[in-house]
Amino acid sequence: MVDAYVRAVGGLSRALAVFATLLIIAAMLVVCQMILMRYVFRMATIWQTDFVVFSATAAMFLGAPYVLLKGGHVGVDVVEMMVGDTTRRRLKIAGSLLGLVFCVIMLIASWIQFHDAWAGNWKHSSIWGPPLWIPLLALPVGFGVLCLQYVAQILVLLTKGTLPDSHVASFADGPAIDDVDLPISPTPGKERAP
């Protein structure tokens, strides 16, 4: 049951991350299109700036649950390193609960904001004037899934005791240097695709 929940929430976080990545790619391409319009064709740009800002910002909130899943939100682990295993586990649970509290608060706050924008039909003050509820929706969705992800993390901590990822694992993808004494010679290009 717990496993199924953890897997389902992990899948949801990943799916949001894929969508966030697509938003980033879209923002990147629109930036390039904007440059062409402005500097090559000397034409005015209307919707591009708003689109780029809103999709990049939305992507950051939508990607947040995935980053939590991957242990990528940096924390301070000095205390963790000083204490024993049991205390460390309790600290981790306490930290996760506090993180959950913040995400619940933000879920409520950002839902209020989204609802006002939607009900009041707020428009961004620019020539294009896109409805604001669309980018603002990213906050309640991101924080909502962050809550689910935190619950999953707490469940894993309670049942298994440890989390698979450390908070810096995200920077060091790929195999770690396992044994520094071995004469391992990194051969550049060995990972090259055929």
Add this chain to the structure above:
Amino acid sequence: MSPGLSGLLIVGALFALLATGMPIAFALGLAAFAALFLQSGPDIFYVLGDTMFSGIANLAYVSIPMFVLMGAAVASSPAGSDLYTALDRWLNRVPGGLVLSNIGACAIFSGMTGSSPATVAAIGKMGIPEMLNRGYPTSVATGSIAAGGTLGILIPPSVTLIVYGISTETSIGRLFMAGILPGIMLTAMFMTWAIIDCKRKGYEFSARAMRYTLKQKLAALPRVLPFMLIIAGTLYVLYGGIATPSEAAGAGAFLTLAVVIIAYRLFRFKPVSEIFGSAMRESVMIMMIMAAAELFAFALSSLFITQTVAAGIAGMDVNPWVLMLIINIFLLVCGMFLPPVAVIVMTAPMLFPIVTQAGFDPYWFAIILTINMEVGLITPPVGLNLFVINAIAPKIPTKDILWGALPYVLVMFLAIIILSIFPGIVTWLPNQMLGAVQ
């Protein structure tokens, strides 16, 4: 409650939250929420979302995920190791040559990404095992990479300078230009220390026995040149005033991705998804901290803490250089506990008027602030670069990494002193290219 007391309480609460090891972003947000809730009650729910959203919904901030993506395209593909190989072939005859090529690789890589951890991860993954293989002690191998990685936020493009530019309404292009000469100077100082250290300890390594022919050296270049051209192109359009930072970053990311995907034939899903995955993780981590730091800064200023501290510093009526020393110590302490972007979002708006009123150049101060933040990256307890090295080489004791990095901290202090005596190193290039600040 007096602003002083509430300031102590909010900072105390932040420290207590950070001690649990929870994400820095959420700890900042929760401490800010608690303070604001106690002051204004439930009404505060109406401003939280908007403060976080508009804190990062800014065209100039779009350049951060773009520059991170540009760096990830090189770091998470074979391009990083090619860059590394090329430098090694050119520099291996110098004493401690491999250490130098590592620092040099970090400096060049910094020109492609605005981020320090990305630089450490990219160069460290190849550089550390290679240095250990060739007989360098663990402290030399890890210390040089940790320090070299800090160049990531000084040499343009730089995430911290973008954040500084937005927080203080200074020109990002000019800030980038101000970072070039100090970046080169610091790189040279790091290299000088590496040579002295290797000579002093009498290391004569097998590295120098390996000779590369000119042909081998030249053969390494074609794979590096496209990236150098992209860096040069990005910086050119930025400094020529042709494009804004986010336009330069977006185009740079697009070109780098295109070159990496085509040159290394990454036409399958997995390698490309790795690039985007690591870019997503790093930019979200940075931007969440910034959004939450915005909330924290909002709480500090609603409770009049920012204003009280600023008035307190301004009212000290001391010699400007004593003031600068106090500010430096303050920044160093902040930098030891919080990531650079959080420190800048929270302190720059407060320090900026004080510093400019005392007659310091805002662009010079940006560089001094950045070097202070670099120190924080390689000193405990929140030395991000140290964590990254720990993750890529878990078998190396943290103590060795710390001792290896410590001399470089002293080198950075020396750099701050040199830049204080010769501020022209910062201001000369932007003044030449863009004219003096009005």
